[in-house]
Amino acid sequence: MAAASFLWVSCAEQKPAQKAETSEKASIETFKIAREKLSTELRLPAELTGFQEVNIYAKISSFVKELKVDIGSTVKKGQLLMVLEAPETSSQLSAAKSRLHSQEAVYMASNGTYNRLLEASKTEGTVSKNELDVAESKKNADFAQLQAAKAAYQEIQNLISYLQIHAPFDGVVAARNVNIGAYVGPAGKGSDLPLLVVQQQNKLRLAVYVPELYTGYLSIGDELSFSVKSLLGKKFKAKIARKAGALDSRLRSERVEMDVYNESKLLLPGMVAEVLLPLNAKDSTFVVPKSALVASSEGNFVLQVENNQTKRTHIQKGREFADKVEVFGELTPSAVLVKNASEEIKDGTAVK
Structure with a gap:
C-alpha cells in the first residue's frame, strides 16, 4: 500500500508539468498579407420623385373661373390648365390704354412744333437758337413720357396674361387644391397651398444619400439595382447620372441621383426604394480575415510579426465583406500577421 501511494503522488506531480510544457509550445498561426480588389454592396433607402415637378400658384389676386384639368390628367407643354378672373384688371388696362393715347397725342404735338421751328430756322433770323432748343427738349420729354405709358400698358397686359395658367412641361396633374369660384392670390389665405402640382412621371429621379465613407467608390455611369415595397x-436598374460633389452639412453624406425611365408607369413619385449600391475598389487594398483585426479601447490594430515577435500595428478599418475586411495603415506587402489575434497576445510574444 505504501508503494502504491508513492506511485500515485509521483504521477500527480508530473501531470501539471507536462501541461505547462505543452502550453509553452502552443503554435500561433500566421499568414502573409495580400492585396485584393474588394467588391462589396451597400443597401440604402432612396426616394423616387418626378424628374420635373412644379407647384403652381396665382401671380395676382383673383378668382378661379374655369378648371380645365383634374387629378391624374395628362397634360402637354403649353396646354391651358386653369382660367382665373380679376375684373379690376380690365379697368386698369382701359386706364393705361387711355394714358397711352393721351401721351401719343402730346408727343405728336410737340414733335410737330419742333419740326416746324426747325424748318423755319433754316431762314436766318426767323427763330432764335434758344427757342429751337426749348422745343427740342419738350419733344424729347414727351417722347420719354410716351415710352413710360407704353411700358405701363404692357405691364397690365402681362398681368392679365397670368390669369391663364398653362402647363410648363409634359406631365401629370398630381394635386388640385382649388375649386371653381375659389379666391387665390400671391398672399393671404388663398396662397396656403399650390393651385396645382404638375409632375413629369415618364421619367423619375432616384435620389440616395451616400455616407462619406463610401462616396469614393461610386462614379457617374455605375449601374445599380433597386426595389420598392409595392412591387x-x-x-x-438605373445608372448614376449626377453626384452633388459636396457633403450635406446635416447628414454628412453626398446626394447621388439616378435617372429612371418609367414609361410603364409602374413606379410612382414619392415611393421609397431600397438601393443596392455596388462598391468596387478602384485600386487593390490590403484585405485580411476579420479574426486578424482587434478592436480595443485604444483603437483597431493587427499583430504584425517582426523578428519572430509580435508587434501591434494600429490600422484603420475599411469595408467589410463576408469574413474579410479592408485595412489601411503602416503595412508592407511582405508583412506577416497573426491570423487569430487578441488583446491577450502582448507585444514581444515569441512566434515560431
Missing part, C-alpha cells in the same frame, strides 16, 4: 420580387 415585391421585382428589380429595377
Whole structure:
C-alpha cells in the first residue's frame, strides 16, 4: 500500500508539468498579407420623385373661373390648365390704354412744333437758337413720357396674361387644391397651398444619400439595382447620372441621383426604394480575415510579426465583406500577421 501511494503522488506531480510544457509550445498561426480588389454592396433607402415637378400658384389676386384639368390628367407643354378672373384688371388696362393715347397725342404735338421751328430756322433770323432748343427738349420729354405709358400698358397686359395658367412641361396633374369660384392670390389665405402640382412621371429621379465613407467608390455611369415595397420580387436598374460633389452639412453624406425611365408607369413619385449600391475598389487594398483585426479601447490594430515577435500595428478599418475586411495603415506587402489575434497576445510574444 505504501508503494502504491508513492506511485500515485509521483504521477500527480508530473501531470501539471507536462501541461505547462505543452502550453509553452502552443503554435500561433500566421499568414502573409495580400492585396485584393474588394467588391462589396451597400443597401440604402432612396426616394423616387418626378424628374420635373412644379407647384403652381396665382401671380395676382383673383378668382378661379374655369378648371380645365383634374387629378391624374395628362397634360402637354403649353396646354391651358386653369382660367382665373380679376375684373379690376380690365379697368386698369382701359386706364393705361387711355394714358397711352393721351401721351401719343402730346408727343405728336410737340414733335410737330419742333419740326416746324426747325424748318423755319433754316431762314436766318426767323427763330432764335434758344427757342429751337426749348422745343427740342419738350419733344424729347414727351417722347420719354410716351415710352413710360407704353411700358405701363404692357405691364397690365402681362398681368392679365397670368390669369391663364398653362402647363410648363409634359406631365401629370398630381394635386388640385382649388375649386371653381375659389379666391387665390400671391398672399393671404388663398396662397396656403399650390393651385396645382404638375409632375413629369415618364421619367423619375432616384435620389440616395451616400455616407462619406463610401462616396469614393461610386462614379457617374455605375449601374445599380433597386426595389420598392409595392412591387415585391421585382428589380429595377438605373445608372448614376449626377453626384452633388459636396457633403450635406446635416447628414454628412453626398446626394447621388439616378435617372429612371418609367414609361410603364409602374413606379410612382414619392415611393421609397431600397438601393443596392455596388462598391468596387478602384485600386487593390490590403484585405485580411476579420479574426486578424482587434478592436480595443485604444483603437483597431493587427499583430504584425517582426523578428519572430509580435508587434501591434494600429490600422484603420475599411469595408467589410463576408469574413474579410479592408485595412489601411503602416503595412508592407511582405508583412506577416497573426491570423487569430487578441488583446491577450502582448507585444514581444515569441512566434515560431
